[in-house]
Each structure stands twice: as C-alpha cells, then as structure tokens.
Amino acid sequence: MTDTVLIAYKTYAGSTGEVAEWIASVLREEGIPVEVRPLREVRDVRPYRAVVLGAPMRRFRWEPEVVKFLKKHREALGRIPVAYFTVSLTMQEDTEDRRRLVESWMKPARAIVPPVRVGLFAGRMDYSKLSPIDRFIIRNLMKIPEGDYRDWDAIRAWSRELAGVLKERS
Ligand SMILES: Cc1cc2nc3c(=O)[nH]c(=O)nc-3n(C[C@H](O)[C@H](O)[C@H](O)COP(=O)(O)O)c2cc1C
Numbered sequence: 001m002t003d004t005v006l007i008a009y010k011t012y013a014g015s016t017g018e019v020a021e022w023i024a025s026v027l028r029e030e031g032i033p034v035e036v037r038p039l040r041e042v043r044d045v046r047p048y049r050a051v052v053l054g055a056p057m058r059r060f061r062w063e064p065e066v067v068k069f070l071k072k073h074r075e076a077l078g079r080i081p082v083a084y085f086t087v088s089l090t091m092q093e094d095t096e097d098r099r100r101l102v103e104s105w106m107k108p109a110r111a112i113v114p115p116v117r118v119g120l121f122a123g124r125m126d127y128s129k130l131s132p133i134d135r136f137i138i139r140n141l142m143k144i145p146e147g148d149y150r151d152w153d154a155i156r157a158w159s160r161e162l163a164g165v166l167k168e169r170s
Contacts, residue, residue: 004033006048010055013129026159050081057088070112077113085119092149119158122149
C-alpha cells in the first residue's frame, strides 16, 4: 500500500470528471498525494490508502457501474476509508428534502461499502455534451434548461473536511 488516495469517477458529459479534479487539487493542497482515474481504468484498489468514488445521478439512480465496482472490490474497499460524491441537478437547491432524495438513490452503494463521507453536489446541464438521444429527451421532452450549478467553494469545503478525516486515519 502507498500513501496515495485514489479518486475514481464516472462521467458522461464531463462535469463529474472536473469535480473529481477539483477535489484532487484540494487534497493535494492539504498534502495528500492523489491519483485521479476514470472508474473503467481501475483494476485494483489495493495500492491505495483510501478511495473516493464519484458519479452523476441519472434517471433517479446512482451510476450502476459504481455499484458493480463496489461489489467487485468489496473486500479490499472494506479495509480502507471510502468516500462517495455525486453530482446531480436535484442538488441545484440544497434543502433537507433534496438531500434525502439524492441519498436514497445512493442506498444500494452504501449497503455494499459504508462511506466515511458523502458529498452531494449540484451539477451541470450542457446540451452540447449529451448524446443525441439524451439531448432529445432532456431538451425536447423533459425541457430541462442548460446551466452550470457547480458550487466550487462548497466542493472545496467538503474536500478539506475529507482531508481531515483521511489524515486522522493515517
Ligand atoms: C440522461 C440524464 C439523466 C439525468 N437524470 C438525473 C436524475 O435522475 N436526477 C438528477 O438530479 N439529475 C439528473 N441528471 C443531471 C445530471 O446528474 C447532471 O447533469 C450531471 O452534472 C451530469 O454529470 P456528467 O457531466 O459527469 O455526466 C441527468 C442528466 C442526464 C443527461
């Protein structure tokens, strides 16, 4: 095992990947070595002292690839601190009800590996980054407007708190 923390993410339209990089930069400022990787590239979690998993909410559930990953690496992840973050449009407004709703979508993941921290962040809607089918559904049927709702200060605050938790456990 090394001192490195892995941040593994799934993204479709890029916004979760940018949040992963932002979290990494804050952890590095706090003196923690970090590797950022797309989830599909991660074969083994045993070299890492902690893992942060991030993915967007889509169609009222958390990314199934994350759940598959957790099942596959359950044993190794059970021995180290694991944190989750998610990006969604529901979190455009940070209310108790919305937090509860988004957290309910993360239940399958929590049941596999209980996290030390969970970050619930607002995301981005950018039609130009969607597949043609998603663009049609989102723009023409659901009529969800474009916008970037990511709150970089809130993500920084969460990342600093996470750094504190990880330092306590080293
Ligand atoms: C097809 C699709 C389905 C989505 N479903 C949800 C949803 O169920 N709940 C929600 O809060 N946001 C939903 N969103 C918003 C995304 O979570 C948000 O756009 C996020 O920033 C996308 O992350 P990405 O850029 O990393 O792909 C959806 C977006 C798309 C394109």
